[in-house]
Amino acid sequence: MSDVMRAPYVLEYGYRRSTGPVIGQFLTALRDGRLVGGKTARGRVIVPPTEYDPETGDAVDELVPVGDAGVVTTWTWVAEPAPGQPLARPFAWALVKLDGADTAMLHAVDAGEPSRMKTGMRVRARFRAERSGTILDLEAFLPEQAS
Amino acid sequence: MGEREIAIVSFAEVIVERSDRDDCELLLPVLKRALGDVGLTQQDIGFTVSGSSDFLGGRPFAFVMATDVLGAWPPIRESHVEMDGAFALYEAWVRLQHGDLDTALVFAFGRPSQGPLHDVMSLQLDPYYMAPLRPDALSLGALAARAALDAGLTSEDELARIAGERRGVPTSTSEPYLREPLRAHATPTLRDGAAAIVLAAGDGARALSKRPAWIRGLDHRIEPHSLGARSLTRSVSTEQAARGAGALGFGADVAELHARFAHEEPLLSRALELPASTRVNPSGGALAQDPVMVTGLCRLGHAARAVHEGAARAIAHATSGPCLQQNLVCTLEAR
Known part of the structure; x- marks a missing residue:
């Protein structure tokens, strides 16, 4: 393929998004190093929160604090992380149900090796020192015994 | 309100490992065959709808260029879904329910060989919570696979057996994990391809097909x-x-x-x-x-x-x- 000519091709739309009253509060709390969830009319706590109850479509406007630790409900192992993923070294993707939450969130677990991962294990959030109000302010979860 | 009787009267597909043709070139023989098998041309079609994803080629509105394959004349009633062509067929079925048109052409095309598909798929995720993490599609599949295994709905042996039967090749749980607990055999075999289906209503369908x-x-x-x-x-x-x-x-x-x-x-x-x-x-x-x-x-x-x-x-x-x-x-x- 060495005879194929190559040229850079950058395609970009410079959107500015408003994150709105619910996602915006979640991201603002993350920037402050805190985790919050959305409380539905039926009392379930959705983390990360959406503006609506995923089951009923009802509006969610009450945000409540949740724990920064929780339980892994499922996981997989990434031996070769791709550019842009939360960690540059091998890590686990996991769904983590935080203490006080009724739904699980997707993030990375910095476990070192797959033998340290197990469904049902407890993990704790590690925040980045420099935070800007995005989901990446949460750098990764750590196995609780190691943190 | 009773639903109008609608049938699939024709189907054609082409699937290749990697296409060096563009979307139109890939589609042309497929559309010709789907229409030709029931003796129709584009002029006989009441509604035309396609399914594809511009993310595969990284070019916005690529699906518009694909309509070149239909020809510039006559003008057509046309639509597109940024989804699998099956969902385009749903739109065609709804459109034929209106009752004023009797035939529809549904087609789909995709060339995942144009890029790292499993990584590209992360762009379909929500832009606040998931897409910024850039989880690849294989990893998300693996999360669901483990949930199914943990719940006792299947086993790694069963996954290997299913994969072996579908692929027609021997598979084994001794193969390494691609994304634990998924081995390569339990993940999709990416291909480039195109397909087309012709829908027809009522007696029109009976006239076009012996067994709609x-x-x-x-x-x-x-x-x-x-x-x-x-x-x-x-x-x-x-x-x-x-x-x-x-x-x-x-x-x-x-x-x-x-x-x-x-x-x-x-x-x-x-x-x-x-x-x-x-x-x-x-x-x-x-x-x-x-x-x-x-x-x-x-x-x-x-x-x-x-x-x-x-x-x-x-x-x-x-x-x-x-x-x-x-x-x-x-x-x-x-x-």
Whole structure:
């Protein structure tokens, strides 16, 4: 393929998004190093929160604090992380149900090796020192015994 | 209001490992065959609709360029969905229900060979919570696979067996994990491809085909986007679509399921309450050949072909979004 000519091709739309009253509060709390969830009319706590109850479509406007630790409900192992993923070294993707939450969130677990991962294990959030109000302010979860 | 009788009268597909043709070149012989097999040309078609994803080639509005294949004349009634072609077929079916048009051409095209497909798929995720993490589609599939294994719905041995049967090659649990607990054999075989289906209503369908595959029911439903806000071990939206399409107790001879990962087959079979007498994915399905954005339409095509060739009843399923977020179910029958 060495005879194929190559040229850079950058395609970009410079959107500015408003994150709105619910996602915006979640991201603002993350920037402050805190985790919050959305409380539905039926009392379930959705983390990360959406503006609506995923089951009923009802509006969610009450945000409540949740724990920064929780339980892994499922996981997989990434031996070769791709550019842009939360960690540059091998890590686990996991769904983590935080203490006080009724739904699980997707993030990375910095476990070192797959033998340290197990469904049902407890993990704790590690925040980045420099935070800007995005989901990446949460750098990764750590196995609780190691943190 | 009674539904209008509509049937799949023709189906054509082309699936290759890697196409050096552009979308139009890939589509042209497929459209010609789908129309030609029932003696039609584009001029006979009332409504034309396609399914594809501009993300595969990284070019916005690429689907508009693909309509070049239809020719510039005569003017057509045309639509597009940024989804698998199966969902374009749903739009065509709804459009024919209006009653003023009698035929529809549905087509789909996809060339995942243009880029790192599993990474590109992360761009379909919500832009705040999931997409910035850039999880690849294989990893998300693996999260759902482990949930199914942990819940005892399947086993790694069963995944290897399903994958081996669909792919027609020996598989073993001694193979290394691609994304634990998924081995490469339990993940889709990416292909480039295109497919087309012709729909016709009532006596028009009878005139075009000796044995039309009549659509008895067609429905699609969606679940929450976030993987942690819905069950990964029960496909609720498939259950809902199955009820809407009359698939429960339908007694299909064949079911073509859009299962991109081996663990999705038992999950979908359960949601559709398939009896042991139903043959699942005799075509091999996405484990054998996954022309992304075309695979679901091919499930409809293969199910219809089974009816054309003698089956009494068949079920087709198609999916969209991460980990079976959205599901379409179609029941087809001979009359």
